[in-house]
Amino acid sequence: MRLGPIWVLVDHSRGQITFVTREMLQDANEAARPLGVQVWAILINGGDPAEEPWDKQIGAFGADYLLRVSVAGFPYLTAEACSFILEELSRQYEKPYLMIIANSIEGQEIAARLAMKWHTGYANDCVSFSIDLKGNVEATRITHGEQLETIVAFSKGPAVISFRPGSAGIGVPTEDRKAKEYSYQMDLTSHKFEQKVEGLLPGDPRKIDITEADFIVACGHGVGTQDDFLILQELADRLGAAVAGTRRANDKGWINIERRVGLTGKTVCPQFYMAVGISGAREHVVGMDTSKVVVAINKDPRAEIFRLAHLGIIGDAKEVMLALLQKLREQAI
Amino acid sequence: MRIMVCVKQVIDVRAPLIVDRRTSIVTAPGTSPVINKADICAIETAMGLKGSIRAEVLAVSIGPAFADRALRYCLARGVDIAWRIWDESIALGDPYIIAEIIAEAAKISHCSVLLCGMASEDSQSAIVPALIAEKLGWPWVNRVVNIKLVENFTGVTVLQRGERGSRLEISCCLPSVLALYPALSGHQYVSARRLRAAERKPIQTYSLTQLGLQSHEVISHKSPIKVKKVRQPKPRTKRTVIASRQVSGEDLVWQMISGTSGKKENDNLARGEPIMLAERILEFLSEKGIFHRTKEFHKREI
Numbered sequence: 001m002r003l004g005p006i007w008v009l010v011d012h013s014r015g016q017i018t019f020v021t022r023e024m025l026q027d028a029n030e031a032a033r034p035l036g037v038q039v040w041a042i043l044i045n046g047g048d049p050a051e052e053p054w055d056k057q058i059g060a061f062g063a064d065y066l067l068r069v070s071v072a073g074f075p076y077l078t079a080e081a082c083s084f085i086l087e088e089l090s091r092q093y094e095k096p097y098l099m100i101i102a103n104s105i106e107g108q109e110i111a112a113r114l115a116m117k118w119h120t121g122y123a124n125d126c127v128s129f130s131i132d133l134k135g136n137v138e139a140t141r142i143t144h145g146e147q148l149e150t151i152v153a154f155s156k157g158p159a160v161i162s163f164r165p166g167s168a169g170i171g172v173p174t175e176d177r178k179a180k181e182y183s184y185q186m187d188l189t190s191h192k193f194e195q196k197v198e199g200l201l202p203g204d205p206r207k208i209d210i211t212e213a214d215f216i217v218a219c220g221h222g223v224g225t226q227d228d229f230l231i232l233q234e235l236a237d238r239l240g241a242a243v244a245g246t247r248r249a250n251d252k253g254w255i256n257i258e259r260r261v262g263l264t265g266k267t268v269c270p271q272f273y274m275a276v277g278i279s280g281a282r283e284h285v286v287g288m289d290t291s292k293v294v295v296a297i298n299k300d301p302r303a304e305i306f307r308l309a310h311l312g313i314i315g316d317a318k319e320v321m322l323a324l325l326q327k328l329r330e331q332a333i
Numbered sequence: 334m335r336i337m338v339c340v341k342q343v344i345d346v347r348a349p350l351i352v353d354r355r356t357s358i359v360t361a362p363g364t365s366p367v368i369n370k371a372d373i374c375a376i377e378t379a380m381g382l383k384g385s386i387r388a389e390v391l392a393v394s395i396g397p398a399f400a401d402r403a404l405r406y407c408l409a410r411g412v413d414i415a416w417r418i419w420d421e422s423i424a425l426g427d428p429y430i431i432a433e434i435i436a437e438a439a440k441i442s443h444c445s446v447l448l449c450g451m452a453s454e455d456s457q458s459a460i461v462p463a464l465i466a467e468k469l470g471w472p473w474v475n476r477v478v479n480i481k482l483v484e485n486f487t488g489v490t491v492l493q494r495g496e497r498g499s500r501l502e503i504s505c506c507l508p509s510v511l512a513l514y515p516a517l518s519g520h521q522y523v524s525a526r527r528l529r530a531a532e533r534k535p536i537q538t539y540s541l542t543q544l545g546l547q548s549h550e551v552i553s554h555k556s557p558i559k560v561k562k563v564r565q566p567k568p569r570t571k572r573t574v575i576a577s578r579q580v581s582g583e584d585l586v587w588q589m590i591s592g593t594s595g596k597k598e599n600d601n602l603a604r605g606e607p608i609m610l611a612e613r614i615l616e617f618l619s620e621k622g623i624f625h626r627t628k629e630f631h632k633r634e635i
Contacts (some may be wrong), residue, residue, distance in 0.1 A: 112459060143456055149563070200502070208498040313603050322608075
């Protein structure tokens with residue numbers, strides 16, 4: 001039985017493929033090799049080919065082919081437009097056997113829409129997948145508030161999955177390997193989509209409600225002084241995060257009451273929560289314990305916050321913040 | 334104008350869960366089922382629309398008699414009509430069957446807007462809104478945080494949640510399916526008096542036949558995806574770029590045992606020089622896809 005290729009939708013940010021794309025490509029490569037199928041990386045609007053050597057980046061992580069799609073006539077690519085483009089590509093090239101898309105806010109929707117267009121199944125939030133020699137695709141999904149995992153099997157192809165970032169890790173890239181590049185031009189000027197984009201409102205981390213922020217840097221009593229809080233504010237700006245805090249930070253006047261998290265404040269569920277100088281009192285933790293990724297900085301190794309932190313940093317909050325800021329400034333030069 | 338809201342009652346996923354190994358049924362002993370968070374947002378949004386345009390709101394839930402509890406809450410919150418759909422042949426865990434039934438209910442109800450949560454907290458399949466829209470042939474918008482109807486009710490303008498708190502303003506025509514992004518706050522308190530009053534309000538029960546569906550059609554429905562097993566998460570080995578020469582003997586042994594970077598699952602604490610700790614934070618954020626090591630990345634916000 002001859003299987004079609006595996007397609008990976010490249011998630012990129014300003015000239016670099018993201019961590020999850022590297023994971024997806026390496027996982028796709030591992031699944032493809034025993035079956036002798038090819039891995040195609042699909043890159044939509046990846047910038048000028050002369051400036052961005054995507055073929056090397058993508059080839060190093062296991063893709064055989066890179067399909068660069070340049071889209072004209074559409075100022076903002078919605079999930080609807082992306083799924084349309086992928087469907088169009090599946091008509092022009094060999095239809096994939098497995099389609100892998102990063103499980104980002106938009107990625108989920110692209111995957112769901114694509115599954116509808118292909119009249120096939122979609123597995124959301126997968127941490128791993130496999131294709132056996134008979135061509136059966138299985139995927140492991142995280143479900144039930146991340147307490148359980150569900151193994152699903154596709155009975156119809158092409159299988160569409162969205163892949164959770166950070167679930168596979170990345171291995172050693174093959175430096176001297178390049179993906180063979182193809183280009184595809186698409187003009188969407190005359191195409192009528194169901195959704196009409198009226199405007200894009202970028203979120204200002206300093207102004208948005210903390211319940212809607214994806215990234216939060218929260219301060220507690222352990223931050224120290226008002227000057228140290230200003231360092232934290234700059235750090236949050238550099239990370240593109242909103243500033244929140246505990247009741248004590250609010251009492252000190254560093255943050256407004258709208259930015260207070262906990263029993264007497266708001267409940268937040270961001271993608272990333274950095275707790276700086278926060279001990280982890282229950283009154284605060286109830287407002288943020290559903291955060292996806294928690295990084296805590298505290299000098300007390302017995303601080304309660306470390307119980308729920310995915311990464312705990314034991315050290316002086318000010319010193320670590322200054323070092324982190326220095327690193328970020330170096331990267332911004 | 335009629336607005337239909339889909340409501341799902343789920344097990345409390347914050348409680349300890351037990352999985353039946355034979356049937357893969359998940360239970361949370363000692364807890365009561367709760368309404369899916371995103372569905373509560375849908376109810377609140379429907380109530381907001383009802384207040385501004387005098388729409389009639391219909392809440393629909395699929396399930397046996399215990400689903401009445403969720404519908405009673407909806408009635409107490411201000412929903413006008415409540416429908417419960419049930420038949421022994423319905424597999425509640427199959428999103429493809431659920432979507433088929435909801436689509437039929439939407440046709441019968443003659444609603445103009447169908448509101449639902451973008452994913453349920455238990456199975457998190459995140460496919461039902463797409464399937465409903467596909468079956469009805471309606472447009473659908475996902476990750477909705479705010480809805481405004483245009484003046485003559487021919488269309489709708491919504492704010493869609495994007496990455497990092499950004500919003501996309503999107504317009505589409507009616508009828509349409511709008512899937513709400515779950516918000517954690519902003520829900521109105523429903524008093525005990527209103528909950529008691531809702532106990533006396535009627536809930537209409539529909540069978541599959543009344544919706545125009547046949548039980549055998551639903552049973553024989555071929556879902557393209559099948560659940561094989563539900564289990565407690567197993568530790569997974571992760572790839573590592575290269576083994577560090579500076580790792581201790583203990584870590585090397587862990588590397589051999591686990592096949593990974595040698596870290597135990599709970600070994601998440603880091604100590605050392607601030608600059609090293611800062612590097613560790615950036616590495617961690619990069620792993621999680623939160624931070625990208627590009628020179629341009631941080632210029633944007635400044």
